[in-house]
Amino acid sequence: MGQFQPNSEVAMERSVKLECRGVWKIFGAHPETFLKKHNGAPTSKDFEASHVVGAVRDANVQVFQGEIFVIMGLSGSGKSTLVRCLSRLVESTAGEINFEGRDLLKMSNAELIDVRRKKMGMVFQHFALLPHLTVLQNAAFPLEVQGVSQNEREDRARQMIETVGLKGREDHYPRQLSGGQQQRVGIARSLVADPDLWFLDEPFSALDPLIRREMQDEFLRLQSMLHKTIVFITHDFDEAIRLADRIAVMKDGCIEQIDTPENLVLNPATPYVEEFTRHIPRAxxxxxxxxxxxxxxxxxxxxxxxxxxxxxxxxxxxxxxxxxxxxxxxxxxxxxxxxxxxxxxxxxxxxxx
Structure with a gap:
């Protein structure tokens, strides 16, 4: 499957923060051997015959400094697996992943841990707050892991708690917060180390519609202040077009098209993208x-x-x-x-x- 990725003015004006080339993630027995056997280009029939799963297939992505890059697709499309490859939470079967000009796949475990602690922030659908810690302690936890002094980490955590609109709740425990408030704590925790790259994997999908809209507004407000480079996963096209500078649409592990929300709707590159966007109001x-x-x-x-x-x-x-x-x-x-x-x-x- 070819990947349509136009050379937009946005792309030409911004530096590349994160890039992957020819990334594959294959689940099953001997994935590297399988890929080599088929000259790096197995077909869907090859996957079926060998009883392996091509979760990500030959992905090529560039994420530019300061943009909100949304990866979207239906359940099983490979979007979450791709992001886990980009952050090296799972190991790619093949390919190249460069972050700020360094190949993540060639980093030692120590180097990778240092990059994750200091340069990457992550927010997932499930808030994963530590129930025995207060809001302040949860938000400060990444800095505690880094060995930052208590006064410094708590000062920074208080700043982030205020930034996400939770000032006054520093001493609350997660059980005392609503779902939207818990997610705000998760966002504060992910931002406390001032990451250069921010991964969000369906962070609002567990929230009810009204709170979800509120969190989208909050997210856009934060981005207008912080100007982070963001990779955001969603299966909701309305959410994607509201948040994204550019969107990658995935299907069966392949990237069908990468483009602005406007161009995806007006100029779909494949029949799948056309069908996917058919019912989106052009306005x-x-x-x-x-x-x-x-x-x-x-x-x-x-x-x-x-x-x-x-x-x-x-x-x-x-x-x-x-x-x-x-x-x-x-x-x-x-x-x-x-x-x-x-x-x-x-x-x-x-x-x-």
Whole structure:
């Protein structure tokens, strides 16, 4: 399966933080021998005949500095296994994984432990808080493992607890917190060592819908403050398009396409991606910059809107205004205009973007 990965402007402007090339993870007897026997390119029939499972198949990924890179797919697609390979929580059968220019697969155990402790943060679906420790102690625990002094680690933990909105609950125990609050503690704990790379494996899927939405808002707020490089796993496309700069769609261990949410919906590279995105309302992913009228004539405007906002997030604001809005680029420079008619056209499917 080929992997469609366009050379977007975002990709060209950012440095690569994490990259994998030709990564395979095969479960079963003698996986390396199996892969070599089939010249590094076994087919689905080869897997069936040999009774081995290709959990990740020839994955090629680049994650750029400061982006939210979402890996998504249905249950069994290989998304969680791929992330465990990227963090080397499981050993890849074959391939190359580079983090900040260093090959993770060639690191000694001591080197890998040091990288995980100081440069990688991880949050999983199950909060895994230590029940006998307070919120403060749970958040400070990674620094305790590193041997940081009590005063220093608790100062840092208090900062993170405040950052995630739990100030005042430092002395609570996990059993005294709601599910959303427990997940916030998990997030604070993963951030306390100030990681360069942040892995989140379906961190909100165990929460009820209202709390899940709240945690997504919190996540975006934190990212606007911290600008972390993030690899985020989800099976929920609505969550993916809300959070992601780019998305990798997986199926049967293969990456079908890597692209922006907008391009996945408008330009699916495979029939599977097309079917996967068929029922996503276009207004949720189409950006104002894609439908604006270019140029900003002299005149009066209702205000300014960020060009990276989705149509669905601005349609009410546009509809209530008597005048068009100016559309701003990443630098805050006016580059176009937008009015209610253009947004409504997308909402009702009257025109194509």
């Amino acid at each position: 949720k992913v189409i950006k104002l910059s894609s439908i604006m009228s270019k140029g900003v004539p002299e005149g009066e405007y209702a205000g300014d809107l960020d060009g990276h906002l989705a149509v669905a997030d601005t349609v009410h604001q546009l509809d209530e205004a008597d005048l068009p809005f100016r559309v701003l680029d990443e630098d805050g420079k006016p580059v176009g205009t937008i009015d209610a008619r253009a947004a409504v056209d997308i909402m009702i499917g009257r025109t194509a973007a």
